Amino acid sequence: xxxxxxxxxxxxxxxxxxxxxxxxxxxxxxxxxxxxxxxxxxxxxxxxxxxxxxxxxxxxxxxxxxxxxxxxxxxxxxxxxxxxxxxxxxxxxxxxxxxxxxxxxxxxxxxxxxxxxxxxxxxxxxxxxxxxxxxxxxxxxxxxxxxxxxxxxxxxxxxxxxxxxxxxxxxxxxxxxxxxxxxxxxxxxxxxxxxxxxxxxxxxxxxxxxxxxxxxxxxxxxxxxxxxxxxxxxxxxxxxxxxxxxxxxxxxxxxxxxxxxxxxxxxxxxxxxxxxxxxxxxxxxx
Numbered sequence: 001x002x003x004x005x006x007x008x009x010x011x012x013x014x015x016x017x018x019x020x021x022x023x024x025x026x027x028x029x030x031x032x033x034x035x036x037x038x039x040x041x042x043x044x045x046x047x048x049x050x051x052x053x054x055x056x057x058x059x060x061x062x063x064x065x066x067x068x069x070x071x072x073x074x075x076x077x078x079x080x081x082x083x084x085x086x087x088x089x090x091x092x093x094x095x096x097x098x099x100x101x102x103x104x105x106x107x108x109x110x111x112x113x114x115x116x117x118x119x120x121x122x123x124x125x126x127x128x129x130x131x132x133x134x135x136x137x138x139x140x141x142x143x144x145x146x147x148x149x150x151x152x153x154x155x156x157x158x159x160x161x162x163x164x165x166x167x168x169x170x171x172x173x174x175x176x177x178x179x180x181x182x183x184x185x186x187x188x189x190x191x192x193x194x195x196x197x198x199x200x201x202x203x204x205x206x207x208x209x210x211x212x213x214x215x216x217x218x219x220x221x222x223x224x225x226x227x228x229x230x231x232x233x234x235x236x237x238x239x240x241x242x243x244x245x246x247x248x249x250x251x252x253x254x255x256x257x258x259x260x261x262x263x264x265x266x267x268x269x270x271x272x273x274x275x276x277x278x279x280x281x282x283x284x285x286x
Contacts, residue, residue, distance in 0.1 A: 011080035036274030049235030074107025082110030093136030123159035138178035152179035157186030
């Protein structure tokens with residue numbers, strides 16, 4: 001098994017070197033091994049994808065259940081794993097710090113902290129309070145004996161407050177608080193992405209691309225985006241295939257959906273490869 005310290009330095013190297021990398025989000029161990037087997041260099045968990053696998057909506061998973069999940073993902077492949085740690089599973093900075101420490105104990109080498117409160121009436125923490133939460137998470141991460149990258153998220157476009165100026169103010173405050181990576185999921189246009197990139201000097205994560213129309217990764221790389229994550233898109237695609245298959249069976253009793261199915265043999269081979277994929281994925285040397 002690849003030591004956590006080696007994974008941590010490999011993950012940091014991906015952020016330090018030139019260029020953009022894709023960070024896919026598996027929702028279970030099998031998906032993680034398949035993605036590793038395909039040659040990706042790092043993985044991120046998906047809170048929505050994992051929640052769906054348990055039969056509930058996003059934000060209905062306890063911290064203990066999330067930690068058990070990421071522990072399984074982290075041990076499933078030799079790749080670095082960062083996790084969607086939601087809002088740190090609590091309002092206080094101390095809770096955010098504790099969640100980072102527990103995530104590291106579970107095998108993570110990175111994790112994100114959102115500024116979403118879970119309260120529809122006040123969906124985001126005030127900027128100063130949100131920055132304090134990020135600062136506490138970063139201090140906990142920096143005290144670890146290996147690099148642990150904290151991603152600070154401004155959730156404006158997911159909480160119904162799509163104010164780009166506020167997004168940038170928040171990201172700048174989180175940068176000042178020490179965040180290693182910045183992320184504002186749901187940016188609408190390439191111009192929004194450009195504005196964010198011009199306003200901060202930390203690596204920026206983008207969710208797939210602008211919501212107005214996804215663009216080739218090369219275009220995001222040319223802008224200076226460091227990493228591109230998929231969120232729940234891969235899990236939703238898999239569940240979508242299941243829905244379409246079920247609908248066809250119910251409506252016509254036919255098996256046309258099998259045209260897109262992978263064979264059990266192919267999946268087994270990919271998962272076996274993904275379980276031992278450190279060299280084949282071309283992980284950066286620490």
